Amino acid sequence: MEKLRHMMNPLDFSVEELESLFDLAGEIERDMEGYSHKCDGKILATCFYEPSTRTRLSFETAMLRLGGKCMGFADASNSSAAKGESVADTIRVISCFADICAMRHPKEGAPMVAASKSSIPVINAGDGGHQHPTQTLTDLLTIRSLYGKLSNFTIGLCGDLKFGRTVHSLINALSRYEGIRFIFISPKELRVPDYITEMLRQKGIPYEEVIKLEDIMPQLDFLYMTRVQKERFFNEEDYIRLRNFYILDKEKMALAKENMFILHPLPRVNEISVELDDDPRAAYFKQVQYGLYVRMALILTLLNIK
Amino acid sequence: MLNIGKIEEGFVLDHIKAGKSMQIYRHLGLDNMDSTVAIIKNAKSKAMGKKDILKVECDINSLDLDVLAFIDHNITVNVIKDGEIIEKRSLVLPKEITGVIKCHNPRCISSIEQELPQIFYLADEEKEIYRCRYCDEKYSESDIM
Numbered sequence: 001m002e003k004l005r006h007m008m009n010p011l012d013f014s015v016e017e018l019e020s021l022f023d024l025a026g027e028i029e030r031d032m033e034g035y036s037h038k039c040d041g042k043i044l045a046t047c048f049y050e051p052s053t054r055t056r057l058s059f060e061t062a063m064l065r066l067g068g069k070c071m072g073f074a075d076a077s078n079s080s081a082a083k084g085e086s087v088a089d090t091i092r093v094i095s096c097f098a099d100i101c102a103m104r105h106p107k108e109g110a111p112m113v114a115a116s117k118s119s120i121p122v123i124n125a126g127d128g129g130h131q132h133p134t135q136t137l138t139d140l141l142t143i144r145s146l147y148g149k150l151s152n153f154t155i156g157l158c159g160d161l162k163f164g165r166t167v168h169s170l171i172n173a174l175s176r177y178e179g180i181r182f183i184f185i186s187p188k189e190l191r192v193p194d195y196i197t198e199m200l201r202q203k204g205i206p207y208e209e210v211i212k213l214e215d216i217m218p219q220l221d222f223l224y225m226t227r228v229q230k231e232r233f234f235n236e237e238d239y240i241r242l243r244n245f246y247i248l249d250k251e252k253m254a255l256a257k258e259n260m261f262i263l264h265p266l267p268r269v270n271e272i273s274v275e276l277d278d279d280p281r282a283a284y285f286k287q288v289q290y291g292l293y294v295r296m297a298l299i300l301t302l303l304n305i306k
Numbered sequence: 307m308l309n310i311g312k313i314e315e316g317f318v319l320d321h322i323k324a325g326k327s328m329q330i331y332r333h334l335g336l337d338n339m340d341s342t343v344a345i346i347k348n349a350k351s352k353a354m355g356k357k358d359i360l361k362v363e364c365d366i367n368s369l370d371l372d373v374l375a376f377i378d379h380n381i382t383v384n385v386i387k388d389g390e391i392i393e394k395r396s397l398v399l400p401k402e403i404t405g406v407i408k409c410h411n412p413r414c415i416s417s418i419e420q421e422l423p424q425i426f427y428l429a430d431e432e433k434e435i436y437r438c439r440y441c442d443e444k445y446s447e448s449d450i451m
Contacts, residue, residue, distance in 0.1 A: 086420045107415040109440020113422060128413040130441055195442055198430060 005302055006115040007123045010136045010173035018173075021301055022141050025293040032065065035296065038305050039068030045098035046072035047090065047114075048125070049081060049105040054266060055125050055134070058288070059102045062295035071098065088117040095119040100303055102134075121302035129163040135265050136169035137298065138291035143222060145290060146261050146283060152179035154219055158246050159185075159226035159271060161192040166265040167226055171196055175205055182207040183216050185246065189238070190228070213246055217255035223248070225264045225271050225284075249273040256281070263287060310344045310361060317369065318384040318391075319360040324348050326378060327358035333373050333406055336362060372400035376436070401428050403436060411443040 006012065013021065028035050044063035048056050051074065060070040073079045080090060087105065091114040094101050100121045103111045108128035115122040126132040144150050155174065161167050161184055171192070174180045182200065184192050184207060191209060200207050210216055217223075225248055230239050248262065253276060264272060264284040276282050300306075322330060327345050336343050342363040351357040362369070366385055374381050375397035385393040403426045409416045416422050416438065425439040436445045 087415065088419065088422075105415070106413070107418060108411065108413050108442075109415040109438070110419075112440055113415050113419055127415075128441070130413075195429065195437065195444060198433075198435070202430070 004119070004121060006111075006118075006121055007133050007298060007302065008112050008115060009124070009131050010133045010140075010169055011176070012133070015176050018137075018140065021137070021294070021297050022144055024300065025141055025290070025297040026145075028293050028296050035066055035300075037067040038300055039063060039066035039303070042066075042068040042100070042303060043098040044068055044070045044072075044299065045094045045101040046070060046074070046125075047079070047094060047101055047103045047105075048072065048074050049076040049079070049103075049107075049110070050126075051075060052104055052126065054288070055104065055132075056102075058291050058295055059123075059125065059134075062292055062299055065292070066296055066299060068099075068299075072101075087113050090114070091118045091122065100299060123298065123302070126165060129165050129168075131169050132165040132265075133169055134291070134295055134298065135166045136173045137294045138287055139166070139170050139224070139263060139265070140173055141290045141294045142263060142283060142287045143261075146286075147221070150174070151177045153221035154181040154183065155222040155224060156183040156185055156213075156216060156220040157192075157224045157226070158213055158248075160190045160228045161186040161226070162190040163229060164226040164265075167192065167224070168196060170224065172199070175200060175203055180205065183219065184209045185211070185213050185216065187211065213248070213252055214255060217252060217260075218257065220256065220260050223256070223260060223262050225262060225268075227265075227267065227269050227271055247271055247273065248276065250275055253279065253281070310346065312389050313342070313361055313363045313386055314389050315366060316341070316361070316363040316386050317366065317371075318386060319362070319374070320357070320382040320384060321351070321354065322358035322360065322381050323378055324354070324356035324358055327360050330360060330374065330377060330381075333377065334362075334369060334371070336360075339364065339368075371395065371397065373403065373406055375399045376403055376406065399428055399431060399434060402426070402439075407436065407438075407445045409438040409441065409443055409445075411438065411441050414438055414441040414443060416440055 046056050046059055063070050087110050095118050102123045102125040103114055104125040105127050108130035111122055111124035111127050124133050157167050261281050261283040344361040346359040348356045349359055379397045383395040384391045385395055404423050407426045408424050416424055426436040427439050429435045429437040
């Protein structure tokens, strides 16, 4: 019997396993029709304890495109959590109904607790400010598709690097590839957490922390923009003070390399000016498409469907 | 001067930072054991000024001392058999600690999930950094339960 696998953290898969996953995503991109019945009869449960339209719809579309069905909840108030049910009990129940579960939870580590009690594969669809592995898989697939490889480039990560879980997951994942250099661009209040910089120092991976976006634009091969999220702040005053700190516009983009791609996990508020949407370097909507392919590939892989 | 008799088999934990002995008593689970235990607080020490000492009369294989390395690895562990010191045991930081540190991150699932064990893993051996297994939050000394 195959060992039950989950996706909690991008590091759950080896670099080689990720290559296979991305190859499969590539095949799906080329031949979507050929995969449209791979999950006939299978059910995906989407257990979303906090709102997320994009990620939830991407998971559900992925399963529907594979021929499977979806059920679940989009808000904790519509679930037994509102009655005080534990995550452990919820997943035990969901395991009786579905074949695979995607879980988003505001509490960090909740999907890990679910995975430890589950008899079906669990995918972490975002846990608080901690991890968001499928966004990372999306980001990696996007970089690999645009750049042709996942090594030897300089990536700038800009905005909320403290609470931005997509950022933490992406740094962890990229730290396994050769020749990656990180430049962190953020106000000092939103710097990347010390456990990430600790890890980079331990692995001897070069990184730089800067305040101004303009200064380092010419050095970048990729710029990963993030939103300053209101829900991650304890008070509104701090949020209002910091939200407009870093806005990417045509003026700043004029300093960038001609082939420097802009990535963003979306939703965007105002950190990327809409005037850049038609710039060929704006890759953030392509990312959404890659997100669908990679989630389809992940569902097939975790369900062990060839 | 306070006199406490020799023990036949067990441990003498010496050079405990003054005031920490009760914490160690709890974490070693001594409150649940039917052993003779002597807790000496604020004993005079040339090196430390004041120190605590714990004497535990028990089977020397019955105690897991790993947690001591986490709390204070300067503690001297004397292993006693037949009334004599047979070993001075060195302490090694445990890879994982359960039920000793409570995660202080209000966003961690361990803050709300019923009966979830508090588990920390050794993230950096050199700097002796432990992190919460669920949320990766670093512990601080005030988190020790």
